[in-house]
Amino acid sequence: xxxxxxxxxxxxxxxxxxxxxxxxxxxxxxxxxxxxxxxxxxxxxxxxxxxxxxxxxxxxxxxxxxxxxxxxxxxxxxxxxxxxxxxxxxxxxxxxxxxxxxxxxxxxxxxxxxxxxxxxxxxxxxxxxxxxxxxxxxxxxxxxxxxxxxxxxxxxxxxxxxxxxxxxxxxxxxxxxxxxxxxxxxxxxxxxxxxxxxxxxxxxxxxxxxxxxxxxxxxxxxxxxxxxxxxxxxxxxxxxxxxxxxxxxxxxxxxxxxxxxxxxxxxxxxxxxxxxxxxxxxxxxxxxxxxxxxxxxxxxxxxxxxxx
Ligand code: GH3
Ligand code: MG
Ligand code: MG
Ligand code: MG
Ligand code: MG
Numbered sequence: 134x135x136x137x138x139x140x141x142x143x144x145x146x147x148x149x150x151x152x153x154x155x156x157x158x159x160x161x162x163x164x165x166x167x168x169x170x171x172x173x174x175x176x177x178x179x180x181x182x183x184x185x186x187x188x189x190x191x192x193x194x195x196x197x198x199x200x201x202x203x204x205x206x207x208x209x210x211x212x213x214x215x216x217x218x219x220x221x222x223x224x225x226x227x228x229x230x231x232x233x234x235x236x237x238x239x240x241x242x243x244x245x246x247x248x249x250x251x252x253x254x255x256x257x258x259x260x261x262x263x264x265x266x267x268x269x270x271x272x273x274x275x276x277x278x279x280x281x282x283x284x285x286x287x288x289x290x291x292x293x294x295x296x297x298x299x300x301x302x303x304x305x306x307x308x309x310x311x312x313x314x315x316x317x318x319x320x321x322x323x324x325x326x327x328x329x330x331x332x333x334x335x336x337x338x339x340x341x342x343x344x345x346x347x348x349x350x351x352x353x354x355x356x357x358x359x360x361x362x363x364x365x366x367x368x369x370x371x372x373x374x375x376x377x378x379x380x381x382x383x384x385x386x387x388x389x390x391x392x393x394x395x396x397x398x399x400x401x402x403x404x405x406x407x408x409x410x411x412x413x414x415x416x417x418x419x420x421x422x423x424x425x426x427x428x429x430x431x432x433x434x435x436x437x438x439x440x441x
Contacts (some may be wrong), residue, residue, distance in 0.1 A: 144156075145297025152274060156182035159277070160201070164194035164209040165239070170262065174208060177269060195224060198231065206277065209256075211240040212245050219250055221261070226255030233284075235276045293363040296349025297343060303318050304362040306416045308372050311360065319372065320380045320411050323424040324352075326367040327436040328403045336399050343397045355387040377411040377441075381436065384409060384439050392437065404437035411441045 141149075161183045165171040175185045186204065188194035192215040198204055207225070209218040216224075218238055225231040238251030238259040248259040257276050260269060291303040299307070311319055326348065333341040345367060352361050352369055359373040359380075373380045384407050392404055408428030413421040427440040434440065 153182045160204045161206040166213040191221035206235040222254040299362040320370045321420040324369040329367040406431040407439045409441035
């Protein structure tokens with residue numbers, strides 16, 4: 134399949150081989166009622182290294198997508214019994230869970246308005262049957278690559294590269310939403326490592342950075358269900374929708390955990406001071422202000438504690 138066509142340049146062949154490796158284990162669902170058409174698409178996708186799942190109609194496809202969140206792409210025919218491809222795409226795009234699913238619509242020649250229908254409903258791309266293998270391959274790959282790039286960009290925009298926690302930009306976006314659409318408790322903790330400057334002064338910035346990285350891991354582990362961010366420097370912010378007392382208990386457990394361990398090759402001891410805003414505030418900004426005031430007090434009272 135790769136070398137058969139001598140129009141391909143060497144660098145293109147290399148790219149295809151890399152892609153074959155990358156495609157291993159990537160799941161694609163093919164929704165198509167025609168058995169021959171489904172088999173044909175399946176064979177092509179398998180040649181490219183993909184794992185292929187099949188559905189005979191839109192209803193079956195929806196059930197499979199709901200049961201398996203690892204499915205990256207849906208290739209769907211238009212005319213199918215029970216639920217057609219267009220209605221399937223509309224249902225999927227109305228559900229937040231399926232926003233990142235890559236969708237390619239398919240339909241037989243003659244249905245000229247269907248491509249517009251599919252794309253308007255939220256499909257990423259469209260192919261008319263019958264199609265050339267090369268075009269099919271390119272569209273599948275290009276759409277997956279675009280999705281990968283989007284994912285990379287999203288991560289770069291929202292994640293702090295050192296600690297792997299969410300960054301400040303994401304905090305204000307997501308945290309702001311949490312406050313605006315709040316149903317019950319929203320608590321916020323501002324955390325600041327104690328005497329962190331000494332770590333840098335005594336052991337250097339590289340060790341300081343490693344310690345921050347490890348603190349990121351500890352915070353992710355201690356607050357798996359909460360919004361965990363690096364606010365800046367050695368300050369972190371956690372926003373939780375758990376009941377306030379439960380949240381404060383978790384913060385205390387976190388302080389106990391880091392207090393009892395040694396970090397990096399330098400076997401560093403580290404503690405942290407925390408200010409919690411447990412009041413039902415209207416906005417994220419107000420909540421941060423209260424938490425900051427409590428953090429300041431925690432520092433003044435001798436550090437390594439929570440003030441709420
Ligand atoms: P306190 O207990 O009052 O919070 O003392 P502190 O030394 O932690 O407080 P201060 O805010 O004065 O110092 C924080 C230090 O954190 C200053 C800065 O050198 C260090 N820091 C901030 N960001 C980074 C980083 O990304 N890497 C490293 N290595 N150090 C950082
Ligand atoms: Mg059909
Ligand atoms: Mg600080
Ligand atoms: Mg300080
Ligand atoms: Mg500090």
